[in-house]
Amino acid sequence: MFFHVLTLFPDMIRDGFTTSILGRAAEKGILSLEAVNIRDYTKSRHKKVDDYPYGGGAGMLMQAQPVYDACQAVIEGIQTRKKTAGEEKVRVIYLTPTGQVFSQQLARELAREEDLIFLCGHYEGIDERVLQRIVTDYVSIGDYVLTGGELPAMVMMDAIARNVPGVLGNEESAQTESFDDGLLEYPQYTRPEIWEGERVPEVLLSGDHAKVEEWRLEKSLAKTKEVRPELYESWAESHQEYFVKKAKKEERLR
Numbered sequence: 402m403f404f405h406v407l408t409l410f411p412d413m414i415r416d417g418f419t420t421s422i423l424g425r426a427a428e429k430g431i432l433s434l435e436a437v438n439i440r441d442y443t444k445s446r447h448k449k450v451d452d453y454p455y456g457g458g459a460g461m462l463m464q465a466q467p468v469y470d471a472c473q474a475v476i477e478g479i480q481t482r483k484k485t486a487g488e489e490k491v492r493v494i495y496l497t498p499t500g501q502v503f504s505q506q507l508a509r510e511l512a513r514e515e516d517l518i519f520l521c522g523h524y525e526g527i528d529e530r531v532l533q534r535i536v537t538d539y540v541s542i543g544d545y546v547l548t549g550g551e552l553p554a555m556v557m558m559d560a561i562a563r564n565v566p567g568v569l570g571n572e573e574s575a576q577t578e579s580f581d582d583g584l585l586e587y588p589q590y591t592r593p594e595i596w597e598g599e600r601v602p603e604v605l606l607s608g609d610h611a612k613v614e615e616w617r618l619e620k621s622l623a624k625t626k627e628v629r630p631e632l633y634e635s636w637a638e639s640h641q642e643y644f645v646k647k648a649k650k651e652e653r654l655r
């Protein structure tokens with residue numbers, strides 16, 4: 402998987418990449434990252450990449466030309482590497498509050514691509530004309546005001562990379578199946594057995610794996626039902642047998 406990030410702050414992207422699982426995967430040669438400084442592609446003498454918005458309004462906008470040329474340079478690089486002069490349709494993801502909300506499902510879908518280009522906005526955004534010309538996917542990581550698209554790009558790259566085969570060792574990938582079966586995590590405990598007078602739940606010390614599994618699923622279901630009822634409902638729909646079995650078991654215990 403080749404990540405290409407178009408940004409005014411390439412160091413922010415590079416630092417964020419090397420100090421995470423992405424850094425280790427890069428060493429393994431499974432992932433690679435190039436952070437391209439949009440400012441390197443400006444044609445203005447004063448390295449200008451932004452200008453006042455037509456129609457007035459506070460703040461500045463990123464101009465189309467540097468963004469377009471930086472993106473073209475990346476696409477040419479991809480075509481050279483892949484030795485395809487053909488018009489590769491490379492996915493260009495624009496991080497924006499106006500985008501579809503990012504999800505585990507989208508992370509899994511994007512993990513199947515060989516190349517992904519991320520375009521990070523700054524100031525008040527980017528000239529609409531270049532967005533129309535190059536962007537294939539508009540994606541948001543959630544509803545809050547941010548300074549730029551760089552952190553959202555790093556969030557997305559982390560989540561996508563975890564779905565790229567080989568990036569996670571098998572011990573790490575265990576962490577993801579809980580969300581993959583769509584439920585929130587159960588409460589977890591580690592040594593010491595008693596901390597500030599608080600004990601670990603007995604069942605977890607019993608060594609009875611079936612009971613531990615049952616306890617964990619119950620806790621996950623309770624937490625999910627309380628905090629994310631919509632996730633709970635979709636899980637319940639695809640796990641009818643769980644509720645049938647539970648009802649039978651309670652019947653027997655009555």
Ligand SMILES: CC(C)(C)c1cccc(C(=O)NCC2(NC(=O)c3cccc4nocc34)CCCCC2)c1
Pocket residue numbers: 496497498522523524525526540541542543544545546547548549550553
């Ligand atoms: C209603 C709402 C969401 C609060 C809102 C409404 C209006 C503007 C913003 C905002 O933050 N503008 C600044 C801006 N944000 C983002 O890029 C951004 C924000 C949030 C999630 C993201 N995911 O990807 C990119 C994201 C960075 C500078 C370039 C212009 C975009 C926010």
